[in-house]
Amino acid sequence: MGIDRREFIRIAGLSTLLGLGGTGAFELLAPGRVEAEIIPALGSLKAKRWVMVINQKELDDNTAQQCAAACHRVHNVPDFLNPPDAKLKLNPAVAHRYQVKWLWTEHFHNAFPGDAPAHMAEKVEHMNFLVLCNHCQNPPCVRVCPTKATFQRDDGIVMMDMHRCIGCRFCMAGCPYGSRSFNWRDPRPYVKENYPGYPTREIGVVEKCTFCAERLAQGLQPACVETSRGAIVFGDLEDEKSEVREYLRKYFTIRRKAHLGTNPQVYYIV
Amino acid sequence: MADYKNEFGFFAERPKVEKKLFDRNKVIAGLVIFIVMITIPLWQNLGKTVAAPAPSLDTPVIKQLAAKDKKCVMPTEWMRANHMQMLVDWRDNVVRTKEQLVTTSRGREFVAPDGKQYLASLTNTCMECHSNKVDFCDKCHNYVAAAPNCWGCHLEKGKKLAEAK
Numbered sequence: 001m002g003i004d005r006r007e008f009i010r011i012a013g014l015s016t017l018l019g020l021g022g023t024g025a026f027e028l029l030a031p032g033r034v035e036a037e038i039i040p041a042l043g044s045l046k047a048k049r050w051v052m053v054i055n056q057k058e059l060d061d062n063t064a065q066q067c068a069a070a071c072h073r074v075h076n077v078p079d080f081l082n083p084p085d086a087k088l089k090l091n092p093a094v095a096h097r098y099q100v101k102w103l104w105t106e107h108f109h110n111a112f113p114g115d116a117p118a119h120m121a122e123k124v125e126h127m128n129f130l131v132l133c134n135h136c137q138n139p140p141c142v143r144v145c146p147t148k149a150t151f152q153r154d155d156g157i158v159m160m161d162m163h164r165c166i167g168c169r170f171c172m173a174g175c176p177y178g179s180r181s182f183n184w185r186d187p188r189p190y191v192k193e194n195y196p197g198y199p200t201r202e203i204g205v206v207e208k209c210t211f212c213a214e215r216l217a218q219g220l221q222p223a224c225v226e227t228s229r230g231a232i233v234f235g236d237l238e239d240e241k242s243e244v245r246e247y248l249r250k251y252f253t254i255r256r257k258a259h260l261g262t263n264p265q266v267y268y269i270v
Numbered sequence: 271m272a273d274y275k276n277e278f279g280f281f282a283e284r285p286k287v288e289k290k291l292f293d294r295n296k297v298i299a300g301l302v303i304f305i306v307m308i309t310i311p312l313w314q315n316l317g318k319t320v321a322a323p324a325p326s327l328d329t330p331v332i333k334q335l336a337a338k339d340k341k342c343v344m345p346t347e348w349m350r351a352n353h354m355q356m357l358v359d360w361r362d363n364v365v366r367t368k369e370q371l372v373t374t375s376r377g378r379e380f381v382a383p384d385g386k387q388y389l390a391s392l393t394n395t396c397m398e399c400h401s402n403k404v405d406f407c408d409k410c411h412n413y414v415a416a417a418p419n420c421w422g423c424h425l426e427k428g429k430k431l432a433e434a435k
Binding site for chain 2: 044151159161162163194196197199200201202217
Protein backbone atom coordinates (compact mmCIF):
# COMPACT_ATOMS: atom_id res chain seq x y z
CA MET A 1 0.00 0.00 0.00
CA GLY A 2 1.31 3.43 -0.88
CA ILE A 3 1.30 6.57 1.21
CA ASP A 4 -1.33 9.24 1.01
CA ARG A 5 -0.69 12.81 -0.01
CA ARG A 6 -0.58 14.14 3.55
CA GLU A 7 2.06 11.57 4.56
CA PHE A 8 4.14 12.25 1.44
CA ILE A 9 4.22 16.01 2.02
CA ARG A 10 5.13 15.48 5.67
CA ILE A 11 8.11 13.23 4.82
CA ALA A 12 9.26 15.48 1.99
CA GLY A 13 9.12 18.55 4.21
CA LEU A 14 11.03 16.91 7.03
CA SER A 15 13.70 15.65 4.61
CA THR A 16 14.16 19.13 3.18
CA LEU A 17 14.52 20.61 6.66
CA LEU A 18 17.09 17.97 7.60
CA GLY A 19 18.98 18.58 4.36
CA LEU A 20 19.12 22.31 4.92
CA GLY A 21 20.37 21.88 8.45
CA GLY A 22 22.84 19.16 7.42
CA THR A 23 26.19 20.92 7.43
CA GLY A 24 25.11 23.12 10.30
CA ALA A 25 24.18 20.05 12.29
CA PHE A 26 27.58 18.51 11.62
CA GLU A 27 29.28 21.70 12.76
CA LEU A 28 27.20 21.70 15.95
CA LEU A 29 27.78 18.05 16.77
CA ALA A 30 31.43 17.74 15.67
CA PRO A 31 33.09 21.12 15.31
CA GLY A 32 36.42 21.39 13.55
CA ARG A 33 37.75 20.24 10.24
CA VAL A 34 35.17 18.66 7.98
CA GLU A 35 37.20 18.71 4.80
CA ALA A 36 40.90 18.17 4.20
CA GLU A 37 42.76 21.43 4.01
CA ILE A 38 46.32 22.59 3.65
CA ILE A 39 47.69 24.46 6.61
CA PRO A 40 50.93 26.18 5.68
CA ALA A 41 53.64 26.29 8.29
CA LEU A 42 53.42 29.18 10.70
CA GLY A 43 55.44 32.21 9.75
CA SER A 44 55.52 31.51 6.02
CA LEU A 45 55.02 34.36 3.58
CA LYS A 46 51.86 34.08 1.53
CA ALA A 47 50.49 36.05 -1.38
CA LYS A 48 47.87 35.83 -4.06
CA ARG A 49 50.37 36.77 -6.77
CA TRP A 50 54.09 37.09 -6.14
CA VAL A 51 55.83 39.62 -8.33
CA MET A 52 59.25 41.25 -8.38
CA VAL A 53 60.14 44.82 -9.22
CA ILE A 54 63.80 45.47 -10.03
CA ASN A 55 64.82 49.07 -9.70
CA GLN A 56 67.70 49.29 -12.16
CA LYS A 57 68.35 52.90 -11.18
CA GLU A 58 69.33 51.80 -7.69
CA LEU A 59 71.06 48.58 -8.66
CA ASP A 60 74.79 48.98 -9.29
CA ASP A 61 76.77 46.28 -11.12
CA ASN A 62 78.54 45.16 -8.00
CA THR A 63 75.30 44.57 -6.11
CA ALA A 64 73.84 42.75 -9.11
CA GLN A 65 76.77 40.34 -9.09
CA GLN A 66 76.37 39.87 -5.35
CA CYS A 67 72.68 39.08 -5.79
CA ALA A 68 73.50 36.44 -8.39
CA ALA A 69 76.21 34.99 -6.17
CA ALA A 70 73.91 34.86 -3.15
CA CYS A 71 71.18 33.16 -5.17
CA HIS A 72 73.58 30.59 -6.58
CA ARG A 73 75.07 29.94 -3.16
CA VAL A 74 71.81 29.20 -1.33
CA HIS A 75 70.58 26.99 -4.15
CA ASN A 76 73.76 25.00 -4.68
CA VAL A 77 74.03 26.14 -8.29
CA PRO A 78 77.17 24.69 -9.90
CA ASP A 79 79.77 27.01 -11.41
CA PHE A 80 81.25 25.37 -14.48
CA LEU A 81 83.23 28.43 -15.51
CA ASN A 82 85.20 28.67 -12.27
CA PRO A 83 85.22 25.18 -10.77
CA PRO A 84 86.30 24.89 -7.14
CA ASP A 85 89.04 22.44 -8.07
CA ALA A 86 91.62 23.07 -10.83
CA LYS A 87 91.31 19.43 -11.88
CA LEU A 88 87.68 19.99 -12.84
CA LYS A 89 88.54 22.78 -15.26
CA LEU A 90 86.61 22.45 -18.50
CA ASN A 91 87.26 23.63 -22.02
CA PRO A 92 85.89 27.21 -21.93
CA ALA A 93 83.54 26.65 -24.88
CA VAL A 94 82.11 23.53 -23.23
CA ALA A 95 81.88 25.19 -19.84
CA HIS A 96 79.98 28.06 -21.39
CA ARG A 97 77.41 25.69 -22.84
CA TYR A 98 77.10 23.77 -19.57
CA GLN A 99 76.51 26.91 -17.52
CA VAL A 100 73.62 26.81 -15.06
CA LYS A 101 72.05 30.20 -14.43
CA TRP A 102 69.25 31.18 -12.08
CA LEU A 103 70.02 34.87 -11.84
CA TRP A 104 72.45 36.71 -14.08
CA THR A 105 72.96 40.00 -15.94
CA GLU A 106 72.34 40.97 -19.56
CA HIS A 107 72.60 44.18 -21.53
CA PHE A 108 69.48 45.92 -22.78
CA HIS A 109 69.69 44.56 -26.33
CA ASN A 110 69.80 40.99 -24.98
CA ALA A 111 67.32 41.40 -22.17
CA PHE A 112 64.81 43.36 -24.25
CA PRO A 113 65.55 42.35 -27.86
CA GLY A 114 63.63 44.35 -30.44
CA ASP A 115 62.71 47.03 -27.93
CA ALA A 116 65.90 49.03 -28.39
CA PRO A 117 65.64 52.07 -30.65
CA ALA A 118 68.56 52.87 -32.93
CA HIS A 119 69.73 55.61 -30.61
CA MET A 120 68.96 55.08 -26.98
CA ALA A 121 70.16 56.52 -23.71
CA GLU A 122 73.74 55.36 -23.28
CA LYS A 123 73.26 54.73 -19.62
CA VAL A 124 70.44 52.29 -20.29
CA GLU A 125 72.17 50.72 -23.26
CA HIS A 126 75.13 49.66 -21.14
CA MET A 127 73.14 48.91 -18.02
CA ASN A 128 73.49 45.42 -16.56
CA PHE A 129 69.94 44.16 -16.21
CA LEU A 130 69.41 41.49 -13.61
CA VAL A 131 67.45 38.74 -15.35
CA LEU A 132 65.79 35.65 -13.98
CA CYS A 133 62.72 33.49 -14.49
CA ASN A 134 59.80 35.87 -15.04
CA HIS A 135 57.25 33.59 -13.36
CA CYS A 136 54.85 34.36 -16.20
CA GLN A 137 51.16 34.44 -15.63
CA ASN A 138 50.86 32.44 -18.84
CA PRO A 139 53.98 30.29 -18.72
CA PRO A 140 54.86 28.47 -21.96
CA CYS A 141 57.21 26.12 -20.09
CA VAL A 142 54.30 24.77 -18.06
CA ARG A 143 52.24 24.23 -21.19
CA VAL A 144 54.90 22.14 -22.90
CA CYS A 145 56.08 20.07 -19.93
CA PRO A 146 54.98 16.48 -20.64
CA THR A 147 55.26 15.32 -17.01
CA LYS A 148 53.97 18.38 -15.18
CA ALA A 149 57.36 18.63 -13.54
CA THR A 150 57.07 22.36 -13.93
CA PHE A 151 53.78 23.82 -12.82
CA GLN A 152 52.21 27.05 -11.69
CA ARG A 153 51.34 27.40 -8.04
CA ASP A 154 48.27 29.24 -6.86
CA ASP A 155 50.45 32.15 -5.78
CA GLY A 156 51.82 32.48 -9.31
CA ILE A 157 55.22 30.93 -8.74
CA VAL A 158 56.28 28.73 -11.65
CA MET A 159 57.72 25.84 -9.69
CA MET A 160 60.00 22.96 -10.62
CA ASP A 161 59.55 19.47 -9.26
CA MET A 162 62.97 17.95 -9.86
CA HIS A 163 61.63 14.53 -8.90
CA ARG A 164 59.45 14.49 -11.98
CA CYS A 165 61.72 16.12 -14.53
CA ILE A 166 62.74 13.69 -17.27
CA GLY A 167 65.12 16.16 -18.91
CA CYS A 168 63.33 16.43 -22.25
CA ARG A 169 64.13 20.17 -22.40
CA PHE A 170 60.82 21.13 -24.02
CA CYS A 171 60.53 23.84 -21.37
CA MET A 172 63.88 25.28 -22.40
CA ALA A 173 62.63 25.48 -25.98
CA GLY A 174 59.38 27.00 -24.75
CA CYS A 175 60.88 29.67 -22.49
CA PRO A 176 61.52 32.87 -24.47
CA TYR A 177 63.82 34.24 -21.76
CA GLY A 178 66.48 31.52 -21.57
CA SER A 179 65.73 31.27 -17.88
CA ARG A 180 66.15 27.52 -17.76
CA SER A 181 69.36 25.54 -17.60
CA PHE A 182 69.96 21.88 -18.24
CA ASN A 183 72.34 19.80 -16.16
CA TRP A 184 74.55 18.37 -18.87
CA ARG A 185 76.80 16.74 -16.30
CA ASP A 186 76.83 15.93 -12.60
CA PRO A 187 76.68 19.35 -10.92
CA ARG A 188 77.82 18.22 -7.46
CA PRO A 189 81.59 18.54 -7.92
CA TYR A 190 81.08 22.05 -9.31
CA VAL A 191 79.14 23.34 -6.32
CA LYS A 192 81.59 25.44 -4.34
CA GLU A 193 80.25 24.74 -0.88
CA ASN A 194 77.20 22.64 -0.19
CA TYR A 195 74.48 24.81 1.30
CA PRO A 196 72.74 22.45 3.70
CA GLY A 197 69.27 23.95 3.44
CA TYR A 198 68.71 23.04 -0.20
CA PRO A 199 69.36 19.96 -2.34
CA THR A 200 71.65 19.89 -5.33
CA ARG A 201 70.46 18.60 -8.69
CA GLU A 202 71.34 15.51 -10.65
CA ILE A 203 72.57 15.12 -14.19
CA GLY A 204 69.71 15.31 -16.69
CA VAL A 205 67.23 17.70 -15.07
CA VAL A 206 66.31 21.28 -15.91
CA GLU A 207 66.48 23.93 -13.22
CA LYS A 208 65.60 27.59 -12.79
CA CYS A 209 64.72 30.30 -10.30
CA THR A 210 61.81 29.38 -8.03
CA PHE A 211 61.34 32.83 -6.46
CA CYS A 212 62.95 31.19 -3.40
CA ALA A 213 59.79 29.21 -2.63
CA GLU A 214 61.66 27.38 0.15
CA ARG A 215 62.64 30.67 1.77
CA LEU A 216 59.12 32.11 1.51
CA ALA A 217 57.90 29.03 3.39
CA GLN A 218 60.24 29.98 6.22
CA GLY A 219 59.10 33.57 6.23
CA LEU A 220 62.19 34.91 4.48
CA GLN A 221 62.45 37.19 1.47
CA PRO A 222 64.17 35.77 -1.63
CA ALA A 223 67.95 35.73 -1.40
CA CYS A 224 68.45 38.30 -4.17
CA VAL A 225 66.00 40.72 -2.52
CA GLU A 226 67.89 40.48 0.76
CA THR A 227 71.22 41.12 -0.97
CA SER A 228 70.01 43.94 -3.22
CA ARG A 229 70.10 46.76 -0.62
CA GLY A 230 66.57 47.79 -1.50
CA ALA A 231 66.97 47.72 -5.27
CA ILE A 232 64.71 44.70 -5.65
CA VAL A 233 61.21 44.69 -4.23
CA PHE A 234 59.21 41.53 -3.86
CA GLY A 235 55.56 41.30 -2.88
CA ASP A 236 51.95 40.63 -3.60
CA LEU A 237 50.51 42.17 -6.76
CA GLU A 238 46.96 41.65 -5.50
CA ASP A 239 47.58 43.56 -2.30
CA GLU A 240 46.93 47.25 -2.93
CA LYS A 241 49.07 48.32 0.01
CA SER A 242 52.08 46.21 -0.88
CA GLU A 243 55.42 47.79 -1.68
CA VAL A 244 55.42 46.41 -5.22
CA ARG A 245 52.09 48.06 -5.95
CA GLU A 246 53.44 51.30 -4.59
CA TYR A 247 56.44 51.06 -6.92
CA LEU A 248 54.25 50.16 -9.89
CA ARG A 249 52.06 53.21 -9.14
CA LYS A 250 55.02 55.48 -8.74
CA TYR A 251 57.34 54.43 -11.57
CA PHE A 252 57.01 53.50 -15.20
CA THR A 253 58.11 49.89 -15.59
CA ILE A 254 58.97 47.65 -18.51
CA ARG A 255 58.80 43.89 -18.80
CA ARG A 256 60.80 41.49 -20.94
CA LYS A 257 59.15 40.49 -24.23
CA ALA A 258 55.68 41.27 -22.92
CA HIS A 259 54.41 41.29 -26.53
CA LEU A 260 54.75 37.50 -26.62
CA GLY A 261 51.77 37.17 -24.34
CA THR A 262 53.46 35.30 -21.52
CA ASN A 263 52.54 38.09 -19.10
CA PRO A 264 55.90 38.16 -17.28
CA GLN A 265 55.80 39.18 -13.63
CA VAL A 266 59.24 40.72 -13.17
CA TYR A 267 59.07 44.48 -13.67
CA TYR A 268 62.03 46.74 -14.43
CA ILE A 269 62.38 50.39 -13.51
CA VAL A 270 64.91 52.02 -15.86
CA MET B 271 54.60 -46.93 -37.51
CA ALA B 272 53.94 -48.03 -41.07
CA ASP B 273 52.80 -45.74 -43.84
CA TYR B 274 51.12 -42.55 -42.99
CA LYS B 275 48.45 -40.82 -45.02
CA ASN B 276 46.55 -37.68 -45.51
CA GLU B 277 43.38 -36.86 -47.42
CA PHE B 278 45.23 -37.23 -50.79
CA GLY B 279 46.26 -40.81 -50.21
CA PHE B 280 49.16 -42.85 -48.94
CA PHE B 281 52.72 -41.70 -48.86
CA ALA B 282 55.93 -43.57 -48.64
CA GLU B 283 57.31 -44.59 -45.30
CA ARG B 284 59.23 -42.00 -43.44
CA PRO B 285 62.95 -42.33 -44.00
CA LYS B 286 64.53 -44.04 -41.06
CA VAL B 287 67.12 -41.81 -39.45
CA GLU B 288 69.15 -43.27 -36.70
CA LYS B 289 68.61 -41.26 -33.52
CA LYS B 290 71.98 -40.79 -32.03
CA LEU B 291 73.65 -38.18 -29.89
CA PHE B 292 77.05 -37.59 -31.33
CA ASP B 293 79.92 -37.08 -28.90
CA ARG B 294 77.61 -38.16 -26.15
CA ASN B 295 80.17 -38.11 -23.37
CA LYS B 296 81.55 -34.71 -24.24
CA VAL B 297 78.11 -33.14 -24.53
CA ILE B 298 76.91 -34.50 -21.21
CA ALA B 299 80.12 -33.52 -19.46
CA GLY B 300 79.78 -30.03 -20.91
CA LEU B 301 76.19 -29.75 -19.76
CA VAL B 302 77.11 -30.84 -16.25
CA ILE B 303 79.92 -28.28 -16.11
CA PHE B 304 77.59 -25.57 -17.40
CA ILE B 305 74.91 -26.31 -14.80
CA VAL B 306 77.44 -26.41 -11.98
CA MET B 307 78.93 -23.12 -13.14
CA ILE B 308 75.67 -21.20 -13.23
CA THR B 309 74.54 -22.58 -9.89
CA ILE B 310 77.82 -21.83 -8.11
CA PRO B 311 76.29 -18.91 -6.13
CA LEU B 312 73.67 -21.29 -4.80
CA TRP B 313 76.27 -23.88 -3.73
CA GLN B 314 78.49 -21.29 -2.18
CA ASN B 315 75.71 -19.90 0.00
CA LEU B 316 74.15 -23.26 0.83
CA GLY B 317 73.59 -23.61 4.54
CA LYS B 318 74.88 -20.11 5.28
CA THR B 319 72.63 -17.50 6.86
CA VAL B 320 73.12 -13.80 6.23
CA ALA B 321 72.60 -11.86 9.43
CA ALA B 322 69.63 -9.50 9.42
CA PRO B 323 70.76 -5.89 9.10
CA ALA B 324 71.12 -3.96 12.34
CA PRO B 325 70.90 -0.28 11.52
CA SER B 326 72.90 1.73 13.99
CA LEU B 327 71.31 4.46 16.10
CA ASP B 328 74.66 5.55 17.44
CA THR B 329 74.90 9.17 16.34
CA PRO B 330 75.83 12.23 18.38
CA VAL B 331 72.39 13.82 18.01
CA ILE B 332 70.49 10.71 19.08
CA LYS B 333 72.86 10.22 22.05
CA GLN B 334 72.11 13.72 23.27
CA LEU B 335 68.36 13.21 23.24
CA ALA B 336 66.67 12.60 26.57
CA ALA B 337 65.29 9.09 27.02
CA LYS B 338 61.71 10.18 26.57
CA ASP B 339 62.50 12.07 23.37
CA LYS B 340 64.37 9.14 21.90
CA LYS B 341 61.81 8.30 19.27
CA CYS B 342 61.27 8.82 15.60
CA VAL B 343 58.53 10.98 14.10
CA MET B 344 56.39 7.86 13.92
CA PRO B 345 56.61 4.52 15.81
CA THR B 346 59.60 2.41 14.83
CA GLU B 347 57.57 -0.49 13.49
CA TRP B 348 55.50 1.84 11.33
CA MET B 349 58.60 3.61 10.05
CA ARG B 350 60.24 0.33 9.15
CA ALA B 351 57.33 -0.56 6.89
CA ASN B 352 56.22 2.85 5.63
CA HIS B 353 59.09 5.35 5.73
CA MET B 354 59.37 5.37 1.95
CA GLN B 355 55.70 6.21 1.55
CA MET B 356 56.01 8.92 4.18
CA LEU B 357 58.97 10.47 2.39
CA VAL B 358 57.04 10.46 -0.86
CA ASP B 359 54.20 12.20 0.98
CA TRP B 360 56.54 14.80 2.41
CA ARG B 361 58.00 15.37 -1.01
CA ASP B 362 54.60 15.88 -2.64
CA ASN B 363 53.45 18.14 0.17
CA VAL B 364 56.51 20.30 0.17
CA VAL B 365 57.01 20.61 -3.57
CA ARG B 366 53.48 20.32 -4.88
CA THR B 367 51.52 21.26 -1.73
CA LYS B 368 48.96 18.53 -1.89
CA GLU B 369 47.23 16.84 1.00
CA GLN B 370 48.05 13.16 1.05
CA LEU B 371 46.29 10.44 2.95
CA VAL B 372 48.86 8.24 4.60
CA THR B 373 50.26 10.66 7.14
CA THR B 374 49.17 13.94 8.59
CA SER B 375 51.85 15.93 6.82
CA ARG B 376 50.58 19.39 6.00
CA GLY B 377 52.63 21.61 3.74
CA ARG B 378 56.09 21.84 5.21
CA GLU B 379 55.21 20.78 8.72
CA PHE B 380 54.64 17.24 9.83
CA VAL B 381 52.50 16.60 12.86
CA ALA B 382 53.44 13.40 14.66
CA PRO B 383 50.75 11.34 16.42
CA ASP B 384 51.85 12.80 19.76
CA GLY B 385 51.22 16.31 18.44
CA LYS B 386 54.85 17.30 18.03
CA GLN B 387 55.63 19.24 14.85
CA TYR B 388 58.55 18.58 12.59
CA LEU B 389 59.84 20.19 9.42
CA ALA B 390 59.08 17.77 6.58
CA SER B 391 62.60 17.45 5.20
CA LEU B 392 64.83 14.49 4.51
CA THR B 393 68.12 16.33 4.91
CA ASN B 394 67.10 18.68 7.69
CA THR B 395 64.94 16.40 9.81
CA CYS B 396 65.72 12.73 9.11
CA MET B 397 69.44 13.11 8.47
CA GLU B 398 69.76 15.49 11.38
CA CYS B 399 69.37 12.57 13.80
CA HIS B 400 70.38 9.76 11.47
CA SER B 401 73.57 11.41 10.31
CA ASN B 402 75.14 7.98 9.76
CA LYS B 403 73.77 7.12 6.33
CA VAL B 404 76.24 4.28 5.79
CA ASP B 405 75.36 2.56 9.07
CA PHE B 406 71.67 3.37 9.05
CA CYS B 407 70.05 3.80 5.62
CA ASP B 408 72.46 1.73 3.58
CA LYS B 409 72.39 -1.23 5.97
CA CYS B 410 68.85 -2.29 5.10
CA HIS B 411 68.83 -0.91 1.58
CA ASN B 412 71.83 -3.04 0.69
CA TYR B 413 70.33 -6.08 2.41
CA VAL B 414 67.16 -5.93 0.33
CA ALA B 415 69.00 -4.64 -2.77
CA ALA B 416 66.98 -1.43 -2.83
CA ALA B 417 68.70 1.52 -4.48
CA PRO B 418 66.75 4.68 -3.64
CA ASN B 419 68.03 7.70 -5.56
CA CYS B 420 67.37 10.26 -2.81
CA TRP B 421 71.02 11.12 -2.29
CA GLY B 422 71.65 11.99 -5.90
CA CYS B 423 70.34 15.43 -4.99
CA HIS B 424 69.64 15.56 -1.25
CA LEU B 425 72.66 16.17 0.88
CA GLU B 426 73.57 13.52 3.42
CA LYS B 427 74.58 15.86 6.16
CA GLY B 428 72.15 18.57 7.07
CA LYS B 429 72.43 21.34 9.58
CA LYS B 430 69.41 23.06 10.97
CA LEU B 431 68.26 25.70 8.53
CA ALA B 432 68.61 28.35 11.20
CA GLU B 433 72.32 27.66 11.52
CA ALA B 434 72.84 27.90 7.79
CA LYS B 435 71.34 31.34 7.54
